[in-house]
Amino acid sequence: MDHDQPTVLLSGDVRMPLLGFGTWQATGEAGYDAVLAALDAGYRHIDTATMYGNEAEVGRAVRESGLRREDVFITTKLPPQRVGRERETIEASLRALDLEYVDLWLVHWPPTSPADNIPVWREMLAARDENLARAVGVSNYSTAQIDELIQATEENPAVNQIRWGPYLYDRQRHAEHRDRGVVLEGYSPFKTTDLADPVLVRIAAAHGVSPAQVVLRWHIDHEIVVIPKSVTPERIRVNADIWGFSLTAEEMRDIDALAR
Template sequence: MTSAIDQPTVQLPSEVRMPMLGFGTWQLTGRRAYEAVREALDVGYRHLDTATMYGNEDEVGRAIRDSGLSRQDVFVTTKLPPERAGRERETIAASLAALGTDYVDLWLIHWPPGRDRASIASWRELLAVRDEGLARAVGVSNYDTGQLDMLVEATEEAPAVNQIRWGPALYDSRRLDEHRERGVVLEGYSPLKTTDLHDPVLVEIARDHGVSTGQVVLRWHIEHGVVVIPKSGTPSRIRENFDVFGFSLSEGELRQLDAMGR
């Protein structure tokens, strides 16, 4: 296993470091969420992804406190639901109370609130919340390039992160380049659900490295500089998904996996 300090990170604005491998908590609720997050932290994850709409911020916060880790050692992301546009302050206050912390490391707009300027108004509120120290960095989720540009044109500030569905089958080099050109970190969710883990190319690469096909998919993200947040409530799978730092993919293998998106 790789210790927390050995994990690769990406830099966000204001010198904020974000671990490239995170633990997703979508669909994990109640005791199951608490136990999964405790397991993830025990294994070595130092990046947790939650959201208001997941209904598990209380459990995530309690797991962090019970882990014995310092708050500063865990990168925490939560998200603003689109129906809360116009109630940003109320929402971040509720998230902080549920998590039991004075700040989050990253706050995202979960989905674009609509085609009107509500997204821009929400983005301005996120920037203000960041400036007040309630979030160390702010960003968006499920935005296309045009929507990113709308926010930049309105405020002259790009989101630090855009969290979207991503995986080899969804690979789009142009979209990845568009994020990099704008200084936006691409973060991929549902990496294993968006991938055929029985694909012969993936199976062969996994066999050559003595790892699972899921581990190859996660390593592929990291090799491309894409933050990735696998989710599982199963202890053995939580451990397996974290164990991706002991091998690397060749340029040829990356090209083969990239081709799954064509």
């Protein structure tokens, strides 16, 4: 990993960069170009999923970036309709990505039938134990659903990826993840936030950055993983340029207070 980028430690001694690049809706050649631009801009963490239909493009961009495999953290996800076909799905993902393993494999959404929760989680753990994924976790899970997995298997998900942003900030939910050793990863940081909010505009002006950069830095300073997405090279580059400033404790409190 690039040592100048902050990471968070997952179970199994796996380091996950706090800043990642989201690829939802980035398909075909545009998806390939976006991932290549992101790697060029300094991202070292790429988030994809079976249901995004772009694993092949992501894998090609990583290969053609010239970076070493071990220097790029790659996440993919199991879609709900593949419950009961977990092994087949991770093998198909690895073929599409042209990789021997992913760094993180997530259950994309809780299974439609609650009876499937534990069996799916056991299959995720089995894939990890067979080195098909270095770490496994979940996405869009409630704390109660996470507790069910932990109680049944004594294995906590490494990560829970959920919608997150200043307006969705929930101190208690963040603490519940920390208490269980589950890393909180936020998606849709801009879609859930008004970037014209006067608080964000004021803090951005104080640092000479954009409100979007402030939102990303707020995640990082909370040690919450964040995965902005864009297919515009300039915006991809600007979103990665958040290491030259950090937020004061007072600024963090002001942004936390935007929660609705």
